[in-house]
Amino acid sequence: MATSPLVLGPMLRHVDETSATIWVETDDAATVRVRADGRAWEARTFAVHGHHYALVELADLEPGASLPYEVDVDGRRAWPEPDSEYPASVVTTWLPGRRLRLGYGSCRTSVPHDAHGNRTHGVDAMRAFALAMAADSAERPDLLLFLGDQVYADLTSEEMQEFIRSRRDIEEEPGEELKDYEEYAHLYRLAWSDPANRWLLSTVPTAMIFDDHDVRDDWNASLDWKRKMEATSWWHGRIVAGLGSYWVYQHLGNLTPAERADDGIWQRIAAHDGPGELDLTDEIDEFADRSDREPTSVRWSYTRDFDDIRLVVVDSRAARDLDPDARGLLDADELAWFDGQLRGGFRQVLVATSLPFLLPMGLHHVEAWDEAISQGAWGRTPARIGETLRQAVDLEHWAAWENTFQAVAQMVEELADGERGAPPENVLFLAGDVHFSYLAEVERERADGARILQAVCSPIRNPLPRFMRWFAVVMSYGIATPVGKLAARSAKVPDAPFRWRTVKGPWFDNNLAMLVDEPDGLRLTWHTGVVHGGDERHPELEQVAGITVPADRRTGITA
Template identity: 30%
Template sequence: MGDLCVGPFVRAIRPDGVAIWTEWSHACEVTLTVTEADQNAGQEPSSLVTHVRTVLVGGRYYALSQLTGLQPATWYTYQVAASEQQKEPEPAVAETTIQCFRTLDLPDAQNTLRLAYGSCRKLSGIEPDALSAFGSWLTASVEQRESVWPHILLLIGDQIYADDFTGRRKQKRFHNQPDPEAEPVATQSFEDFALMYQEAWTDQGVRQVFAVLPTYMIFDDHEISNGWNTSSMWRANALQHGFERALVDGLVAYWVYQGWGNIGMNAPDEHDLLTIMQQAARDDQDVLEDLRACIRKVIYQEQALKWHYTIPTMPPLFVADVRSDRPAILDGRDPANVAPRIMSMEQMEELRAWMKEHAEVTTLLVSSVPAILPSLISFAEYIMGMRPLHGNAVGSLQRFGHMLAGMQQKVALRMSFDHWPVFGATWRELVKLFATRTRDIIILSGDVHFSYAIQARRTLFPSRRRPTIYQLVASPFKNELEQRDKRLISGTAWMKRAIYGGLYTSILPMRQEKSTKRVPHDMLFQNVVALVTLSPQTHKKGQYAIRQVYLGVKNGKSEEVGSTDIHT
């Protein structure tokens, strides 16, 4: 009988369906039983049941159980069980873990949407674990789940730290210029990455969070290595120094543990990796090499593979890939001659079309790295991303522009500038896209190891008829900003407003818990989970009032440590 190793995790959610992800010790048939939670007294409980075979990847067994035919905005309890050779299935999870989920509202319901989000969870640190503590917060508030629990959880980067192989061995970090003498990260295999996910996700508090909240994920750099794809030459340098296997196996592991659950309810023919998983469930063959072959083609730019996706919430949500989709130079071109981009033109075009489709409503954009940072930092990144002579100059001006671009790139790498403003081409496209909007854009990000909220407009003069970008940031779950960086960021906090790159930005007030006093610098430097509540404005169709609350850890428990209210 297969034992449950990791999970169960509630993953993709719809008004009429759900996907539950699990990892098992042996091959088995997984039975998912779902029962409506709030049936009338005396009514015989009716359940829906589905069965799937495990999928074999690298000697490990996984299942993504999908069930449709559910009612919207409804609470369900569920059980997962495993059986072999026609034996009766046995429950796989201890009764101490609450297992339930709520389906999404119908898009036209015009109800409040609650989100939880955050990023950056490094197990080796001694800091309190905000995501684990959040599990106890959910358990304590289970009776009020309809009014206080978030409808979905967004994990937006650095769910593992692949360059911090805790408990087994330390890997040397691969930066933009790999050290040929260093222990090669290519020794990291799929099994190495899988062990890291298993270690990260078997914590009881985290397991409880994933067992009840529909969870969507996207990678940032530490899923592969610190600084992954920071520059357009990163991939070429990595491949030249023997890092292919780490890149390939890291992305295979990301797919199995994170990406599959994001889009698992889509039709298999919509994604090459879904097709491979569907075939694997039928023939019981290990598909590690098939997944590797597909992703290897992506690494060498022989094939495109989408990691970005949308979620059918209201307001609607687009989860962008701003890490792996950065164009890489593999053909020897000089990077100083290439306009820096944080995502491909193809993904930007999809984002543009999606924004147009939802032109009459506030939209949510998830970007693992922030688009807008505190004023002085964001301005400095924007300056390093400018290419005023790119594509226009000739002769000596062209040579000067080439030299200037090379200097800008060196400074950006030295200062770890890795966010939207330093990628000039896509920054201009984002600002141009914003200029076409009549409704607000809310961007949710992590990465930077401190938390804040900033607004940006196209004009100095606020107007009800002009939309606003609200950049909300929550980071980390469990990590710590180095004191040097903390002093640097705090030292620049005096600059609350800035004008650059077509935007006027200003930091938003953050209030202390149960107080009108502001948090110092309007920034939090501690481990948090952020809760965002979006309430539809009855007098402004398509607009939402926004409240963000940060839950920190005090005496091992989740407690409010700061909040920001935005009235649009």
């Protein structure tokens, strides 16, 4: 049986009213053609470190069109695969006036979908959703938003380690962690090649942003952390490979046609008309190196508008300022950009970032306290202890960057109070990372204006061990709340500008969340996969929790 010329994809990426982009990785240099509705669009591949990619732009489509498509590679049909058990892959353009359906989640490990994998990592909620959608028992979202840790470069599976051993001594640094672009390419292949998930990614538009494990645990937690990494023999290769592969596999597909036109690397791809395949290896490596050395040279964040709903996707990892005298989760340039996106006149404003803005208040106080002592509030010795604690137990969310937290809280309050134009119904933060899910709401004194909410969905497939769940609950909701508040005050941490409470949660299932804009408000649901009758390959999708956020603030949130 002949092998397919497609290594990965097709992946349906950015889609708007009249255009769509389809990303593929092929096994050799080629011309990739997408055929739909009697028309065809094509692109030549470009190469990075011996791998071949194409992004095909479908233009001049009709709003609200639903077009089954096929993919040819050098004139040979490569998608759909022969005898596929899944429905046709479809490009569905945005129709003005349609109510948004948005799926989201984070933290997904790539291990086999068999009994052993399901026992150690739980059922893949994304795959369970794919199977349900293929069986027409789950509605198609307009967008799937992945909020970090699509791949784990530092916590590798047995399959990934086998590949590493095939090419280098795994006992030498960086050991079982990823070393270079070739290993990243294989990790993405493991993550996106399962048939059910591959079909899902071919037929539902996706948007993405990284978190730490896409590069390494605690990535950019502090200047101390970065100096330790830079002192190793392998870090420079890791960060260059991590950011370079992120641009190719994730970021490029996030871009709108206008944003691609402004992107220097894409300009080279679009302008290439010479013989042979364009090799971008050096350009990608140089770009990635510069992105790490000069974070303001690139913006990974982006904004998407769906009629009167604004989605702002914020980079909370690479755009940090690690200078102890100017610490910021967002550097000054990124903070100013984010400030400019928070404008009134939208019915809903969704802020998506890998890290929860509103942690449970107990954990928020602990992280704020740890930052203060790490910065010297109690002297040098406690500062060293605080830094060790920060890196040991991941105390580096928004709460651990007090200046940024306070600044963003003020921006959000201004938006919610109508000081930036007509207020939305809700300012809703979407996030992942923490490996448990919940909904929190800010306690607002004003009867008018917007609700401020935090909805977390984590993990898609990487559950906390059961003993860690107890620790997470205690740290987040138990004695840490009053003790953390006292500790924060003892370190002279300013009070948060508002209080918030958990409305629903926590729960620890592998989950994929759905946000649906309904006439009477927002409907939020969390879904997990459950194996019945020992059929590990065909888990069923079940709802874990459902919450309605009414459009009228005088009506309470209901489960």
